[in-house]
Amino acid sequence: MGFINSKILKFSIAFLCGILAVHFFEIPLVLIFISSGIIFPIFIFFFFRAHIQLYQQAYFGISCYLILFLLGSISYALKSPENRSQYFSNLVQSNEDFLQLKLTEVLKPNFQKRFIAEVHRVTLSQDSTKSMPTSGKILVGIPLKSNLEVGQKITVPAQITNISPALNPHQFNYAEYMKFQGVFYQIQLSEHQILIHQNPAPPLRTKLRVSLLQALQDTGFKKDELAVIKALILGERNDISDELYQSYAAAGAIHILAVSGLHVGIILLLINFLLKPLQQSKWLKLTITVIGIWSFAVLTGFSASVVRASLMFSFVAFGLQINRKINLLNTVFSAFFILIIINPLYIFQVGFQLSFAAVFSIALFLPRFHKLWYPKQRIVRFFYQIITVSLCAQIGVLPLSLFYFHQFPGLFLLTNIVILPVLGVLLVSGISILILGILGIRPEILIDFYSFLVEKLNEFIKWVASQENFIIKDIHLSAFSALLLFGVIISLFFLLQQKQKKHVFLVLTAIIVFQISLLTDQYQHASHEIFILNKSRNSIIAEKKGRRLNLYSNHLKDSSWSYIDDFKIAEKISNIRFKELDNFYELKNKRILVIDSAGLFNFPEFKPDIVLLSNSPKINLERAIKILKPGIIIADASNYPNFIKLWKQTCIHKKVPFYQTGKKGAFNY
Numbered sequence: 001m002g003f004i005n006s007k008i009l010k011f012s013i014a015f016l017c018g019i020l021a022v023h024f025f026e027i028p029l030v031l032i033f034i035s036s037g038i039i040f041p042i043f044i045f046f047f048f049r050a051h052i053q054l055y056q057q058a059y060f061g062i063s064c065y066l067i068l069f070l071l072g073s074i075s076y077a078l079k080s081p082e083n084r085s086q087y088f089s090n091l092v093q094s095n096e097d098f099l100q101l102k103l104t105e106v107l108k109p110n111f112q113k114r115f116i117a118e119v120h121r122v123t124l125s126q127d128s129t130k131s132m133p134t135s136g137k138i139l140v141g142i143p144l145k146s147n148l149e150v151g152q153k154i155t156v157p158a159q160i161t162n163i164s165p166a167l168n169p170h171q172f173n174y175a176e177y178m179k180f181q182g183v184f185y186q187i188q189l190s191e192h193q194i195l196i197h198q199n200p201a202p203p204l205r206t207k208l209r210v211s212l213l214q215a216l217q218d219t220g221f222k223k224d225e226l227a228v229i230k231a232l233i234l235g236e237r238n239d240i241s242d243e244l245y246q247s248y249a250a251a252g253a254i255h256i257l258a259v260s261g262l263h264v265g266i267i268l269l270l271i272n273f274l275l276k277p278l279q280q281s282k283w284l285k286l287t288i289t290v291i292g293i294w295s296f297a298v299l300t301g302f303s304a305s306v307v308r309a310s311l312m313f314s315f316v317a318f319g320l321q322i323n324r325k326i327n328l329l330n331t332v333f334s335a336f337f338i339l340i341i342i343n344p345l346y347i348f349q350v351g352f353q354l355s356f357a358a359v360f361s362i363a364l365f366l367p368r369f370h371k372l373w374y375p376k377q378r379i380v381r382f383f384y385q386i387i388t389v390s391l392c393a394q395i396g397v398l399p400l401s402l403f404y405f406h407q408f409p410g411l412f413l414l415t416n417i418v419i420l421p422v423l424g425v426l427l428v429s430g431i432s433i434l435i436l437g438i439l440g441i442r443p444e445i446l447i448d449f450y451s452f453l454v455e456k457l458n459e460f461i462k463w464v465a466s467q468e469n470f471i472i473k474d475i476h477l478s479a480f481s482a483l484l485l486f487g488v489i490i491s492l493f494f495l496l497q498q499k500q501k502k503h504v505f506l507v508l509t510a511i512i513v514f515q516i517s518l519l520t521d522q523y524q525h526a527s528h529e530i531f532i533l534n535k536s537r538n539s540i541i542a543e544k545k546g547r548r549l550n551l552y553s554n555h556l557k558d559s560s561w562s563y564i565d566d567f568k569i570a571e572k573i574s575n576i577r578f579k580e581l582d583n584f585y586e587l588k589n590k591r592i593l594v595i596d597s598a599g600l601f602n603f604p605e606f607k608p609d610i611v612l613l614s615n616s617p618k619i620n621l622e623r624a625i626k627i628l629k630p631g632i633i634i635a636d637a638s639n640y641p642n643f644i645k646l647w648k649q650t651c652i653h654k655k656v657p658f659y660q661t662g663k664k665g666a667f668n669y
Contacts, residue, residue: 008333014065015337018072019344029077036070043067076344081136081184088119088134089160089185096125097158099187101140103150108238115140115150116183122158139163139178139186146191153197160185167534167665170570171563180348212299215437219447225454228257232423233430235259235300244458250465252394252409253419259300261309261355266424267296268313289317299431305351311335312359328363332356350404354397361396361489362389368496383417390416399485402477406569410470415461422457426450474569478521484514525572530587531668532612532634534661539594539614539638542567543587547574554581554596554615581614590669593628595619602627613647616640621650632657634667 021027046060081087088099101117108114117140123131138160142148163186166173178184213236216229224244230236237245237257248254255262271292278285297310312335316328336356339346346352369388375381390413401408409415429450436443465471477485491510495503531542543550549568568576584606585592593608595601597615601624611630616639625633633651635644635658644660651658659667 008330008337010065011068012333012337012340014068015072015340016347018069018074019076019340019347021069022073022076023348027073027077029074029083032070032073032077036067036074039063039066039070072340072344075341079182079345084135086133086135088122088136088138088158091122091132091134092158092160093124093126095157095159098123098125098155099138099158099160100131100153100155101138102153103140103148104137106150106238107139109144111144112141112188113144113146113148115142115148116181117154120153123155136185137181137183139183141186141188142194143191146194148194148196155195155197156187156189157193158187160187162186165665167661168563168567169531169666169668170566172566180345182343182345211438212434215434219433219437219442221447221451222455224458225451228454228458229426229430229450231257232259232263232426233299233434235303235306244462247458247462247465249405250407250409250471251415251461252412253415253461253464255354256419256423258305258351259303260305260351261312261359262423263427264293264296264306264309264313266427267293268317270424270428286317290314293317305355308335308339308346308352308355311338328359332359332363350400353400357396357400358393359396362392364490364493365392365395365496368493382421386417386420387413390420395489399477399482399489402475402485403479403482406473406475406477408472408475409464410472411464411467415464418460419457422453426453426457429453476521476569476572478517481514481517481521484510484517488514522572528588529668530590531666532610532636532661533666534637536637539581539596539612539636541581541585541587541592541594541612544571544573547572549573549576551576551578552581552585553578588669593630595624604628610634612636613643614638616643621647622654625650625654625656630656632659634659634661636661 022032043063043066046063050060077083081089084090092099099119100121100123101119103115103117105116106114107116117138119134119136119138121131122134140156148154163175163178163184165175212234213230216226216234219226221229223239224241227237227239227241227244231240235258240257245254245257248257268289271289275285275288278288293310293313297306300306312331315331315334339352366388369392373384375384394412398408429446433443433446433450436446488507488510491503491506495507497503526546527544528546529544531544533540533542538553538555541552543552549571551564564576567573581594581596583594583596583600585594590609591607592610592612593601593603593606594612594614595617597617599617599619601611601617601619604627606628608628609631611624611628611633613633613635621633633647633656635647641662644662648658648660661667
């Protein structure tokens with residue numbers, strides 16, 4: 001495997017631990033700076049002492065790791081808006097102030113167009129001459145009919161709000177997802193609120209990307225084929241239909257739609273092949289290779305995944321050109337260390353985790369497979385390498401795939417054997433079509449061949465996804481169990497390295513601990529709990545009894561209930577029953593009275609612990625409180641906001657606890 005530089009790994013772990021400490025324990029920045037003020041002089045003392053000592057002591061090494069830990073803590077803490085004085089949210093004084101934005105990235109639309117924008121200036125309404133430079137990103141929502149595009153500068157009212165968090169248990173938390181992209185706030189705009197600036201000419205990169213997208217549009221590809229081509233070459237996934245995206249996910253081929261390490265690796269191999277005549281001019285070849293890699297990054301819009309992969313493969317290219325037998329693990333650790341220094345939020349992004357888990361696993365296990373057998377026949381070796389690389393990558397991403405996506409594609413090997421050779425052809429052909437398209441040349445034969453290839457690829461993916469017997473679904477794995485599964489994988493690596501009794505014991509111990517975590521998780525989910533969920537225009541009471549879930553609702557389940565599927569997986573539910581919502585319940589030793597649009601509540605013989613207000617009942621709440629004397633009143637998302645506001649004031653006046661699911665999330669007891 002070559003020489004492994006353990007210091008890079010140790011430095012990375014120390015820096016990473018600092019990031020995680022602030023994330024999970026919310027350590028104040030002041031405390032971190034005080035600790036740094038204490039540790040830094042100690043580090044300097046041992047640094048100079050190490051130069052005059054013949055035998056080094058451990059104190060210098062410990063102080064180094066402490067410094068790296070604190071640097072990781074500071075880098076993560078400084079990403080929070082409250083620790084950045086020039087962050088726009090700290091400068092805005094009222095909703096009547098103005099923000100100057102630049103739209104930098106378009107997101108997939110839902111009921112509106114969505115952009116990520118950089119905030120450049122804040123102008124105070126009290127003094128319009130006072131315009132302050134600022135920083136930060138914001139999520140912008142505008143009407144679908146708007147003609148705004150990436151690159152435009154606009155001025156808008158500073159009506160910023162927090163991004164809504166997940167309001168139901170186990171629901172996808174979009175606010176947390178955006179936080180790890182460096183976006184903490186959002187703004188919803190109507191067209192009349194937007195002042196569009198006369199923009200200067202867009203930068204060359206933006207003009208190039210627009211030209212490339214237009215060149216693809218003009219080729220006449222069908223809708224699905226065009227969406228996949230945009231994703232494969234330009235990293236533009238917004239046009240991919242949900243159905244096609246789910247097919248790629250079920251087939252275990254979602255990685256080819258996210259331009260990342262796989263694509264950059266193929267580009268590197270292609271450039272190396274084309275530059276074989278320059279083998280004697282190593283530095284010229286290295287320069288051209290690195291330029292080629294980063295040109296592809298520009299082509300794809302500098303997405304985070306491509307930037308990460310480009311940095312890593314630039315290290316690999318350097319090692320290849322100086323004819324050193326580099327260790328891939330050193331490359332992975334070096335790239336990891338540099339990237340988390342640049343942006344500590346990367347480690348919380350799923351794509352980053354999957355990318356490094358896959359490459360890390362390939363670096364660990366691929367040499368083992370090559371020692372087992374390395375075919376001499378070129379064609380056999382080609383397919384053997386595809387199979388072994390796919391297996392190694394799947395081993396590494398398995399814990400993360402189960403944790404995030406709750407499924408395992410049983411036919412992933414078949415999928416990769418077919419698509420990996422095809423992907424190289426698609427990348428080369430697609431880039432050729434793009435270049436020729438920009439030059440005004442439309443090679444019909446190449447376009448027809450490319451369209452045919454993508455169409456057949458989509459058909460193959462849909463066929464694999466339809467083999468549902470080979471797709472293991474609804475798997476729940478907690479974060480702790482996922483970490484333990486990584487422990488099992490690493491212990492297996494040690495056993496493959498050295499077949500010793502202690503490594504056998506290590507593997508068995510790791511497996512037993514992992515099994516215990518699964519049993520513990522199963523036991524914890526065997527509880528009896530009641531949830532009053534948050535669902536727009538609907539009231540839902542969920543009763544979980546072990547692995548059975550009873551849902552009481554006044555509307556049937558539809559596609560908008562996707563969070564119920566997430567709840568089912570996370571809570572290991574095996575049986576769901578839907579029932580009509582009634583007015584009276586006694587669940588888990590508490591009485592619940594549902595006051596619906598009929599407005600009936602005069603039941604003095606029924607003393608509820610909980611009153612659920614549903615579908616905006618027109619009632620005198622003061623009178624209802626006097627008759628019922630409830631322990632708490634809950635208003636869910638089926639009610640009008642102005643009704644909820646009045647009810648809240650009444651409850652405050654009557655000193656009765658009030659709970660709004662639209663603000664606090666689902667109610668649970």
